[in-house]
Amino acid sequence: MDIVRLENVSKTYSRRASRQFLRSVLAGWFLRRQKQETFHALRDVSLRVREGESWGLVGPNGAGKTTLLSVIAGLTFPDEGSVEVRGRVAALLELGSGFHPDLTGAENVIVNASLLGLSRKEVRRCFDQIVEFSGVGEFIDQPLRTYSAGMVMRLAFSVAMHVQPDVLLIDEVLAVGDQAFQAKCLERILELKRSGKAMICSSHDGEILRRLCERALWLDHGRVVRSGPLEEVLEAYQASAAAVAPRS
Amino acid sequence: MTQTNYLFVLFNLVLRDFRVRYRNMSLGIFWSLLNPLVMMAVLTLVFTLVLRNTDIPNFHVFVLCGIVPFNFFALGWTSGTISVFGNASLVKRVLFPREIVPLAAVLANSIHFAIQIGLLLALAVAAGYRPSGYWLLLPLIFGLEVVFVCGLALTSSALDVYFRDVRYVVESANTVLFWLVPIFYSFAVIPPAFHALYQYNPVAAVVLACRNIVLEGKAPPASLMWKLTLVSVAALGFGFLVFQKLKRRFADYL
Numbered sequence: 001m002d003i004v005r006l007e008n009v010s011k012t013y014s015r016r017a018s019r020q021f022l023r024s025v026l027a028g029w030f031l032r033r034q035k036q037e038t039f040h041a042l043r044d045v046s047l048r049v050r051e052g053e054s055w056g057l058v059g060p061n062g063a064g065k066t067t068l069l070s071v072i073a074g075l076t077f078p079d080e081g082s083v084e085v086r087g088r089v090a091a092l093l094e095l096g097s098g099f100h101p102d103l104t105g106a107e108n109v110i111v112n113a114s115l116l117g118l119s120r121k122e123v124r125r126c127f128d129q130i131v132e133f134s135g136v137g138e139f140i141d142q143p144l145r146t147y148s149a150g151m152v153m154r155l156a157f158s159v160a161m162h163v164q165p166d167v168l169l170i171d172e173v174l175a176v177g178d179q180a181f182q183a184k185c186l187e188r189i190l191e192l193k194r195s196g197k198a199m200i201c202s203s204h205d206g207e208i209l210r211r212l213c214e215r216a217l218w219l220d221h222g223r224v225v226r227s228g229p230l231e232e233v234l235e236a237y238q239a240s241a242a243a244v245a246p247r248s
Numbered sequence: 249m250t251q252t253n254y255l256f257v258l259f260n261l262v263l264r265d266f267r268v269r270y271r272n273m274s275l276g277i278f279w280s281l282l283n284p285l286v287m288m289a290v291l292t293l294v295f296t297l298v299l300r301n302t303d304i305p306n307f308h309v310f311v312l313c314g315i316v317p318f319n320f321f322a323l324g325w326t327s328g329t330i331s332v333f334g335n336a337s338l339v340k341r342v343l344f345p346r347e348i349v350p351l352a353a354v355l356a357n358s359i360h361f362a363i364q365i366g367l368l369l370a371l372a373v374a375a376g377y378r379p380s381g382y383w384l385l386l387p388l389i390f391g392l393e394v395v396f397v398c399g400l401a402l403t404s405s406a407l408d409v410y411f412r413d414v415r416y417v418v419e420s421a422n423t424v425l426f427w428l429v430p431i432f433y434s435f436a437v438i439p440p441a442f443h444a445l446y447q448y449n450p451v452a453a454v455v456l457a458c459r460n461i462v463l464e465g466k467a468p469p470a471s472l473m474w475k476l477t478l479v480s481v482a483a484l485g486f487g488f489l490v491f492q493k494l495k496r497r498f499a500d501y502l
Contacts, residue, residue: 013500014500070340070341070499073343074343075340075341075342075343075499076497076499076500077496077497089343091341091342091343093340093341093342094337094341094342097337097338097341097342098260098261098264098338098342100264100268102267102268102271103264103267103268103271107264107267110260111260111261111264114253114256114257114260115257115260115338115342115344116342117253117343117344118253119253119256120256143271
């Protein structure tokens with residue numbers, strides 16, 4: 001059964017910054033209509049993710065990976081095409097949403113967990129596990145501004161790892177913490193995967209994708225360049241990236 | 249996410265706002281009291297010692313009845329307006345009902361509002377006004393003002409995403425309203441031709457009703473209460489409608 005189904009999804013953004021928007025609207029009224037500059041973030045993208053499948057998203061910066069994940073998460077809507085998602089989506093597009101430096105680690109955990117969709121009861125049940133997983137120890141009752149950047153990321157990731165979604169979307173956030181913590185996170189994601197969750201993650205790290213995903217989608221300038229079994233797509237992508245990179 | 253989870257998010261965002269504002273201030277909660285007290289002192293000084301043309305007894309309590317609802321209105325509306333833009337990363341990256349953001353901003357301000365109402369009532373009692381059964385109407389009246397500000401904030405915060413100019417419009421509107429709400433003058437001096445203008449302005453209506461109850465010890469006129477309820481609830485409904493229409497493309501414009 002398809003958990004995520006995208007059919008011919010296209011999305012364009014206006015290049016005009018919104019802070020000039022009033023000016024451009026007024027100009028449109030009083031002067032002749034200006035030509036809107038737009039660019040395609042996604043063009044004609046189709047994707048089907050079945051239960052228990054995990055997909056890797058690859059492509060250069062600005063290829064449309066984050067936009068694609070945002071569309072699947074329902075954060076933004078396509079101009080053309082259709083998007084269908086079954087079940088609860090957890091979108092880890094950014095770590096530590098809602099974190100505030102003046103609140104303690106514990107307070108931030110609660111705010112962040114509720115934003116990610118955990119109920120009061122679930123937060124209470126998972127709280128100790130989250131703190132334990134993050135390894136920040138007695139710092140949990142200190143303001144977040146006293147944390148090192150790595151500790152903040154670890155705490156954020158620990159919360160994210162305790163959301164129980166049907167579809168997990170991860171955007172470039174896997175490269176956090178030290179090696180031991182990364183290994184712990186990968187193990188946790190693999191556990192979710194084994195329990196039959198679908199997953200889509202974008203990453204520039206081929207090794208991480210090899211461990212997590214079987215299939216991959218390669219995007220460039222909003223178009224699907226290739227999609228299929230991970231190894232095939234990854235090899236083709238890396239070959240093309242190497243061809244562009246200057247030789248040392 | 250279920251309905252109760254949304255309430256939990258709202259609760260957490262309000263609490264976050266409140267904690268952040270007070271944790272770093274050595275005087276903490278007293279800042280909520282200091283601002284209206286200073287305003288009260290200045291306005292009382294000007295209108296009783298400098299201009300000397302008022303025959304209103306206990307002018308300081310009278311003026312505080314205007315300052316407290318107006319302060320909440322101005323601060324709540326302003327912080328509500330910039331809240332969606334100010335929480336851009338949240339709105340772009342996390343899926344939760346966006347309405348929660350401006351509502352949380354307004355509700356966080358209503359905590360200060362409650363503290364200031366406490367100050368107002370304490371000063372009223374100290375000046376010799378006796379609590380009456382009508383005081384039970386005060387939560388309803390102030391609650392309607394919160395409803396009204398929520399409605400305005402929903403509208404203006406959604407527009408602010410598309411037109412950043414909206415926040416400056418709100419600032420100017422607040423300056424104008426300071427004069428159009430009977431803060432330092434009474435309803436009695438307003439020519440009858442303008443009465444409706446005041447009664448249909450919920451902030452003015454709250455000030456008038458508050459004075460009826462606290463200073464005059466009587467119930468506010470039913471017509472005033474109806475107008476206050478009507479405009480406040482209509483503003484909230486309109487706010488939700490506008491927000492609903494505009495929120496689809498928030499992520500594209502932030």
